[in-house]
Amino acid sequence: MIVILEYGIGNIKSIGNMLNKIGVENKISSDIEIINNADKYILPGVGSFDVGMKNLLESTWFETLKKNVFENKKPILGICLGMQLLTKKSEEGSLDGLSWIDIEIVKFKNSDLKVPHMGWNTIKTGESSLFDKLDNPRFYFAHSFYAPINSKKNVIATANYGEDFGCAIQNENIFGVQFHPEKSHKFGMQLLKNFNNL
Secondary structure, eight states: OEEEEOSSOSOHHHHHHHHHHTTOOEEEEOOHHHHHHOSEEEEOOOSOHHHHHHHHHHSTTHHHHHHHHHTSOOOEEEETHHHHHTSSEETTOSSOOOOSSSOEEEEOOOTTSOSSEEEEEEOEEOSOGGGTTOSSOEEEEEESEEBOTTOTTTEEEEEESSSEEEEEEEETTEEEESSBGGGSHHHHHHHHHHHHTO
16 A cells, blocks of 8 residues: 655645556555555655655654665655655755755756746656656656756656756655656556556
């Protein structure tokens, strides 16, 4: 079972609806026992970095999640802001991130670009089981901050918006995607199936 982590931020219901559509058992929860018994986790997020970090660290279940991710090696997938919270820090906020993935998030600075970057974009994928059975995938984006590709060891997919940027990152069982699989139709369905099959 996948638990979609409830921490007062994010587009949680749409992720649950997509998982239901593809037949993946899931629960939206902030209950420690349910979180402890989950097989995998999704950390959603829409909003600001500091609010997300504050809510996450003040949740009653955070230490339980951390233990399961690091000691029990249960997979976790951060989506959009959820991905950014997994990194060391973001130019959007003043608080430190979780530092579960060794990347620092930056803002689009090209004045010729319309920010936020919104809409569909193709991505180039690397070797990761997260992208199994995905041929020339396109995903829906809505973001102003991104993962630079200077830490290539953790970047498993890139997209281009004025420049190449990391749109998916990984550190062992910890995954993050900048795009929204729950809004990306067949491509998002396949990615979530792949995550469920890890």
